[in-house]
Amino acid sequence: MNQIVSGFFWVSLVCVMAFITLPLIVVIAASLSPSAQVTLVPWEWTIRWYGDLVASRWLDPFMLSAQIAVLVSVISGVLGLLAAYVVAFEKCPGHAAIMSFLLSPLAVPQIVKGVAIVLFLSSAGLYRWVGTPGLIAAHIILTLPFAVRMIATAMFNFDKNLDRAGQSLGATKAQRIRHLLLPIIKPGVFSGMTFAFIISFNNIPLSVFLVRPGETTLPITVINYLEYSLDPVLAAVNVASLLFVLAVIFVFEKVGGFSAQIHGGSK
Amino acid sequence: MTSTDIELVKLSKNYGSTPIVRAIDLTVPQGEFVSILGPSGCGKTTTLNMIAGFTAPTSGQIRVRGVDQNGVPPEKRRVGLVFQNYALFPHMTVKQNVGFGLRMQGKNQADIDAQVKKALHSVHLDGFEDRYPKELSGGQQQRTALARAIAPRPSLLLLDEPLSNLDLKLREAMRIELKDVQRELGITFVYVTHDQEEAMAMSDRIVVMQESVIAQVGTPSELYSTPRSTFVADFIGKSNIFAVTPTRAEAGIHHIEISGTGLELLAASPEPDQTEIAYCSIRPEAARWIEGRSRPDRPLNILPVEINKIVNLGAYLEVWCRHQSDTVIKSLISAARGAHLKPGVNIELTIEPAAIKLLSK
Structure with a gap:
């Protein structure tokens, strides 16, 4: 019986993993395609399409996306930390209502948010914000609920007795925040920032309303290109941005140590 | 010479209209091991939190060495605390945990190291300096928490059911150790527990609390031989x-x-x-x-x-x-x-x- 269960477990595990990774494998294979058409020929491959990526057509949108994502991630982290501190740690009056309000953007479809932001900017006479400033602001609206949620969870899990212990040992509030609260919730802050980074870097539905010529993010550039052609360069762009995001996750995890949080231990 | 360390004068705490602690009077001399004993909900932990400064009394006074503590924040009271769940800082080693209070006081590293070594020695944890809390057993974590509380040399230590997460054998061994540490350092211990055996084994005096008030105060043998109410007679032994x-x-x-x-x-x-x-x-x-x-x-x-x-x-x-x-x-x-x-x-x-x-x- 146990063998059947464990066999079933392994089969489902392999299926799920295949389900998740097969599209990626196809994209990777396509990016190595020897001809200008996307073909999947396992024994013939080239990396020449990756050479095209350094052209400004791809490099500029990549740089813009990366800059926006870094800013959005940092700002979401800082704002999320401040909001979560007041709401989840200090439990200010009405904290539950404020928490719901902070998470409410999640309930609004991105398309609706995008239209709303453009309408707001034009009616408020801020149409010149369309472009990078608008993209950053819009992405923060999108990512802040995730950051708040992740950081607030870490704050909720913070044992209040640690704070009391610190207090009884003579630590002032500032010292307790610096030496106890922040180091212990750091993984939560970094996982919130990682989410913000990925969401911003990959965003299409919101960005599509706010880009303008010469200030286009990478996903929007990919979509625009896809309207006219489907070739291995596109696959190479996707593989490169995938590797970039993985590298960012790796760095955040090294600095923030959030896999420890996810796996339920900490060092 | 014994002098008064803590005085509780008509100390009361209400939550809304519910009294949690009602007009408690208690005097604890310097160096005494006093237990506050009672069933859950009798107000013993609230009393402890008021002495520590985490809970403000509704009325009445707490005096520590003659000084009214009203309005003094916990971090200024210099009262050591040992928690039931130990509350060790998980991101710090044993040495860093124990040295935390001294570090917050701005002591130099050489002093901190010396005091930490002494504190760890008095709880028999020599050699555990560089371990993290999760690498310690329950008993070792408990000792670390005790060392952390005594390292800054407070004159008063509050202990909130510190042994209740340990298994029976260890609990019995720790009782004796706690008492030894207390006697050696001459620190006043206020020990909150619901376990009458624990209170009997360690205390110089026991304060039995029942439904927000003190039912009886006395040495363990006084309480045992001359209980003044059926509650005390039944609760002690x-x-x-x-x-x-x-x-x-x-x-x-x-x-x-x-x-x-x-x-x-x-x-x-x-x-x-x-x-x-x-x-x-x-x-x-x-x-x-x-x-x-x-x-x-x-x-x-x-x-x-x-x-x-x-x-x-x-x-x-x-x-x-x-x-x-x-x-x-x-x-x-x-x-x-x-x-x-x-x-x-x-x-x-x-x-x-x-x-x-x-x-x-």
């Missing part, structure tokens, strides 16, 4: 407690009748007044089984009883004895002596009148 009505008194001996069964007993208890007698308490070891002895010429309760049930406690047997009046009295008999006893056997219990404590309502 085991007791046969009966509702009684006094029938008459002569020459300092009260004649009392156990309600419901009509068994008459003689009790020599100075308190309370004849009119206030409502209960009596008899410790199981005071209901003695004495064989074949001539009756002395003085007032004595001698009860022929039949054994009903025997509970083996290891070194002792708790023997449930039924008198013909249907009164059941539990008696403690050493296992060696009572080896041949079994239910159905008739024996005689002797109870000294002075061993029967009379209690008011």
Whole structure:
């Protein structure tokens, strides 16, 4: 019986993993395609399409996306930390209502948010914000609920007795925040920032309303290109941005140590 | 020289209109080990939190070495705290945990290292400096928490059920260690617990709390030998407690009748007044089984009883004895002596009148 269960477990595990990774494998294979058409020929491959990526057509949108994502991630982290501190740690009056309000953007479809932001900017006479400033602001609206949620969870899990212990040992509030609260919730802050980074870097539905010529993010550039052609360069762009995001996750995890949080231990 | 360390004056705490602690008065001299003992919800932890400064009293005063603590934040009180869940800082090593208080005081690293070493030595944790809390056993974590609390040398240490997460054997060993550390350092300990054995084993004095008020304060032996209420008699150790009505008194001996069964007993208890007698308490070891002895010429309760049930406690047997009046009295008999006893056997219990404590309502 146990063998059947464990066999079933392994089969489902392999299926799920295949389900998740097969599209990626196809994209990777396509990016190595020897001809200008996307073909999947396992024994013939080239990396020449990756050479095209350094052209400004791809490099500029990549740089813009990366800059926006870094800013959005940092700002979401800082704002999320401040909001979560007041709401989840200090439990200010009405904290539950404020928490719901902070998470409410999640309930609004991105398309609706995008239209709303453009309408707001034009009616408020801020149409010149369309472009990078608008993209950053819009992405923060999108990512802040995730950051708040992740950081607030870490704050909720913070044992209040640690704070009391610190207090009884003579630590002032500032010292307790610096030496106890922040180091212990750091993984939560970094996982919130990682989410913000990925969401911003990959965003299409919101960005599509706010880009303008010469200030286009990478996903929007990919979509625009896809309207006219489907070739291995596109696959190479996707593989490169995938590797970039993985590298960012790796760095955040090294600095923030959030896999420890996810796996339920900490060092 | 002993001086007063903590004074609680008419200390009260209400949550809304619910009183949690009602007008407590208590004086603790420097260097005393005092336990606050009571069932959950009696207000003992709230009292501790008020002394620590985490909870502001509704009324009344807390004085530490004569200084009113009202408005003094916890971080300025210099009161050590040991928590039930240890509350060790998980991202710091044992050494960093123990040195935290000294570091916050701005001590230099050499002083910190020396004090940490001393504190760890007094809790027998030498060599564990670089471990993280999760690499320690429960008992080691408990010792680290104790070392962390004593390292800054507070004059007062508050302990909130610190042993209740440990298993029985370790708990018993830690009791002795805690008492040793306290005696060695001369720090006043205020120890909150619901475990009467723990309180009895370690305390110089015990404060028994019941429903927001102090039921009785005394040394462990005072509380055991002269409980002033059925609550204390029942909470501290085991007791046969009966509702009684006094029938008459002569020459300092009260004649009392156990309600419901009509068994008459003689009790020599100075308190309370004849009119206030409502209960009596008899410790199981005071209901003695004495064989074949001539009756002395003085007032004595001698009860022929039949054994009903025997509970083996290891070194002792708790023997449930039924008198013909249907009164059941539990008696403690050493296992060696009572080896041949079994239910159905008739024996005689002797109870000294002075061993029967009379209690008011």
